[in-house]
Amino acid sequence: MGTLKSFFEEHSRAAVGFSGGVDSAYLLYAAKRCGAKVKAYFIKTQFQPECEYRDAVRAAAEIGAELEIAELDILRREITENPADRCYLCKKQIFSEICARAEKDGFPIVLDGTNASDDISDRPGVRALRELGVRSPLCECGITKQEIRKRAREAGLTLWNKPSYACLATRIPAGTEITAELLERIENGENAVSSLGFKDFRLRYFHGAAKLQLCAGDFNAAIKNREELLNRLSPYFDDVVMDLRARK
Secondary structure (H helix, E strand, O other), X not given: OOOHHHHHHHOOXXXXXXXXXXXXXXXXXXXXXXXXXXXXXXXXXXXXXXXXXXXXXXXXXHHOOEEEEEEOOOOOHHHHXXXXXXXXXXXXXXXXXXXXXXXXXXXXXXXXXXXXXXXXXXOHHHHHHHHOOOEOHHHHOOOOHHXXXXXXXXXXXXXXXXXXXXXXXXXOOOOOXXXXXHHHHHHHHHHHHHOOOOOOEEEEEEXXXXXXXXXXXXXXXXXXXXXXXXXXXXXXXXXXXXXXXXXX
């Protein structure tokens, strides 16, 4: 198993599919530190909330890396129907766009932030990456999520402890139609919960209601702020329920 240094010695020009999360941010940082010519690409779709876009811009600036932002309308019929392989279809479109832009800019390889802790056998999005020839150096070098956070903290990256994030579409059960209006309601609802100080949580669409999933340590705070949570979520959802199973 190689190291990032040896990887970037072999691949000295690379494009990075950039999300603004700790994995792709550390990968971008490591590429620059290893002396590679690298550029980050953030594809802005209806599935990314505004906060993820801001994080991506801030992280790239902090690292001192070039960032290209491109908008892509992801709400195409095969995706809005929300089939079981939606993640595969979405990832294929997003990284096809990145690959096309990277090729135009003269980058022979595209990278993503999949790490060694990710279960790639159960991630349909990874299949799309492999079909497109996208490489995952963190995974290939055996670098786990815990190690990435440690290294990112040592590097002084401000998002080293940012909770893992999944796109807004993951809040909607497979088979339920994805609409711009529903995505907006979910994003606004999550912003409302965040405004009360909650950080690592999900707000899922559940039979017309909002289902709040929290870490075990946040249950007491949610009960204490029950009325305020309901007040802040009421403009977006008539009913709010809380999942008694803690997020892990």
